[in-house]
Amino acid sequence: MSELDPELKRLFKWSRLTASPQSEEAPLGFGGRVVARRGPASRPTLLLELHQVAWAFMCGSVALIIFGMVVLEKQGSAPQPASEFSSALSFLASNSTQ
């Protein structure tokens, strides 16, 4: 392997002597800044949030429709109260006699 000239070696040797030990500790708050810039990988995007809202809205709507249909179905199949029949009959009877 090629070696450096003695003069160059000397220059590098002198240069090494100047290397002052710099702190290798992370500056205060460095880790926090990196993590803040990184953000959670699974952070919901606006599109994802809209999708979730739309999905929840759709589920709610379907549930409401089903509930409404059940209520209507129950109302449609339920027997009319007897009082309503009797009042209707008496109304018809009174009108027909007149």
Added chain:
Amino acid sequence: MLRDLDLNVADWLARVRKQDQDAARSLVEYLYPTVIRIVRANLPRRAAEEDLAQEIFLKMFAKLDQYEAVMPLEHWVSRIAVNHCLNAIRAQKARPEWRMADLSEEQASVLEAVTTDGADDAHPSPTQLLGARELVELLLDALGAEDRLLIRMLELDELSIDEVGTITGWSATYIRVRAFRARRKLKKKFAELRKAEGL
């Protein structure tokens, strides 16, 4: 907390992958010395070391799912750091033209001192040492990004070829060949410098 990381990197990484912010912060602090050493040695001109270190950590987090523990985490991260620094150096605008006439009086006197016979026995003053450092930086600046990295690791940090291979991920053969060429270029630049100064 950092000792825990030493004990079980896999568990710690699993926590980071599950978005544990404290674990991520501790991971950054644990790896900071490894990254900042590489950044300081390969800092592009006008770049702030902290900005570059942040970019490296962000890249590390982005690639964390690719880490498969076939090598120590520090080695994996140091390779990311080396590649990121090399790309940053390559991306910067062309180096200003290297002009011998730009040597300061102090640098010129250092150049004369190191080329004088018997300089090995000399006791350089702090100013001369500083001048030597500036001269070395000037010479390294005249090399390409990879050559500069290699010379710095081999000649300044006095790392072995194996150690350079561990940090960079390059093969020993590649390092030897590259270092041979880098030293040749360095010697040529140094000869030009001496010639310009009439030494």
